[in-house]
Amino acid sequence: MVNQKNKQLGEARSVIREIFEYGNARKKVVGAENVFDFSLGNPGVPAPAEVNEEIVRLVSTMPSLALHGYTSAAGAPEVRQAVASYISAAFGVDMSAEYIYMTCGAAASLTVTIHALCEAGDEFVVVTPFFPEYTVFIEGAGGKAVMAATDSRFHLDMEALDAAIGVHTKGVIINSPNNPTGAVYSREELAALGKLLERKSREKGSPVFLIADEPYRELTYGAEVPYPMAFYKNTVLCYSFSKSLSLAGERIGYIAVSPQCEGAADVFSAVCGAGRVLGFVCAPALFQRVVAKCLGRSGDIEEYRKNRDLLTGTLSACGFTFVPPEGAFYLFMKSPEADAVAFCERAKKYELLLVPSDGFGVKGYVRISYCVERAVIERSLPAFRALAKEYGLI
Numbered sequence: 605m606v607n608q609k610n611k612q613l614g615e616a617r618s619v620i621r622e623i624f625e626y627g628n629a630r631k632k633v634v635g636a637e638n639v640f641d642f643s644l645g646n647p648g649v650p651a652p653a654e655v656n657e658e659i660v661r662l663v664s665t666m667p668s669l670a671l672h673g674y675t676s677a678a679g680a681p682e683v684r685q686a687v688a689s690y691i692s693a694a695f696g697v698d699m700s701a702e703y704i705y706m707t708c709g710a711a712a713s714l715t716v717t718i719h720a721l722c723e724a725g726d727e728f729v730v731v732t733p734f735f736p737e738y739t740v741f742i743e744g745a746g747g748k749a750v751m752a753a754t755d756s757r758f759h760l761d762m763e764a765l766d767a768a769i770g771v772h773t774k775g776v777i778i779n780s781p782n783n784p785t786g787a788v789y790s791r792e793e794l795a796a797l798g799k800l801l802e803r804k805s806r807e808k809g810s811p812v813f814l815i816a817d818e819p820y821r822e823l824t825y826g827a828e829v830p831y832p833m834a835f836y837k838n839t840v841l842c843y844s845f846s847k848s849l850s851l852a853g854e855r856i857g858y859i860a861v862s863p864q865c866e867g868a869a870d871v872f873s874a875v876c877g878a879g880r881v882l883g884f885v886c887a888p889a890l891f892q893r894v895v896a897k898c899l900g901r902s903g904d905i906e907e908y909r910k911n912r913d914l915l916t917g918t919l920s921a922c923g924f925t926f927v928p929p930e931g932a933f934y935l936f937m938k939s940p941e942a943d944a945v946a947f948c949e950r951a952k953k954y955e956l957l958l959v960p961s962d963g964f965g966v967k968g969y970v971r972i973s974y975c976v977e978r979a980v981i982e983r984s985l986p987a988f989r990a991l992a993k994e995y996g997l998i
């Protein structure tokens with residue numbers, strides 16, 4: 605009667621959402637201030653002032669019909685031009701407006717890109733741990749997800765990638781700064797990855813595309829975030845303003861196809877076609893224009909840095925172990941027992957809501973989203989200490 609696969613997907617709530625809903629229920633029982641919900645990656649700092657200023661300016665100066673009407677399917681021409689000019693100036697690559705497709709956040713950027721590239725039998729390599737929706741997006745497009753492990757610091761492992769990429773590989777998805785680990789890939793890593801993908805494309809006789817998922821590009825604590833297109837020509841960049849500008853609910857982002865891509869015009873046509881198939885044409889018109897004036901900006905990252913430092917300082921003093929995050933707003937902590945799901949259940953006794961790593965494609969870790977109010981972290985510290993005591997860490 606209905607598509608069974610989609611029915612199952614719709615009924616299976618994501619683990620993260622499940623924990624978030626549990627937290628809401630607990631808040632009603634024990635009081636909101638006593639529940640420490642680290643489940644969701646919802647930005648916790650306000651959008652920068654320019655965002656509201658630009659909204660006010662647009663609604664007070666642009667005729668309503670022009671402002672709120674449909675734009676071209678791929679986006680308003682002046683917005684696509686602004687994005688292309690920004691990319692060219694900021695990252696030293698030669699981007700052109702005809703290769704920019706405005707979309708509804710990173711989720712749409714990724715689904716459109718994967719649908720644009722995927723043919724029957726194609727595989728997409730994802731590096732573990734990964735954003736859980738990747739497998740949904742890949743399988744939804746009829747592709748197969750193939751996992752490649754990262755190294756002990758969650759950086760790219762070229763040998764694992766080499767082994768995972770084969771004749772059926774259409775693309776490799778990377779995400780830096782990374783959710784859930786906070787890793788930021790270096791120039792050297794991207795250069796090595798570019799070389800590997802060039803060799804793999806030669807061996808295969810057709811391009812292996814690099815799909816760079818970059819909703820956290822601006823959110824780093826000092827680490828440089830090199831631009832993937834500068835290291836490998838067959839790159840499609842999936843950008844979102846959800847996290848950088850704290851606009852997650854407004855659903856705005858873009859796809860940038862490298863003009864150097866083999867068959868770039870065909871790739872872009874396929875992006876436009878996939879946008880039609882999936883109904884993602886004409887991204888929200890007001891927010892296209894708002895983000896065009898706020899390119900490269902972010903909310904106050906110092907707030908995230910303070911959260912990170914407060915949390916990592918206390919957790920390491922408690923004997924928990926982790927690789928300090930270099931970017932984004934997630935801490936990926938080793939579970940003190942092998943079963944991370946069991947650890948998260950025990951943490952719930954202290955009203956600590958953590959996400960087990962199983963859904964991210966690895967076992968034995970938890971993700972802690974620290975994009976929450978500082979006070980939540982401050983109030984949670986005794987609970988983390990009590991949890992550490994229970995495990996004999998202190």
Ligand code: PLP
Pocket residue numbers: 645708709710711712735779783817819844845846847852857
């Ligand atoms: N990719 C990664 C790595 C993410 O963490 C997220 C959201 O958390 C997304 C994509 C989806 O972002 P958006 O809200 O812009 O669709």
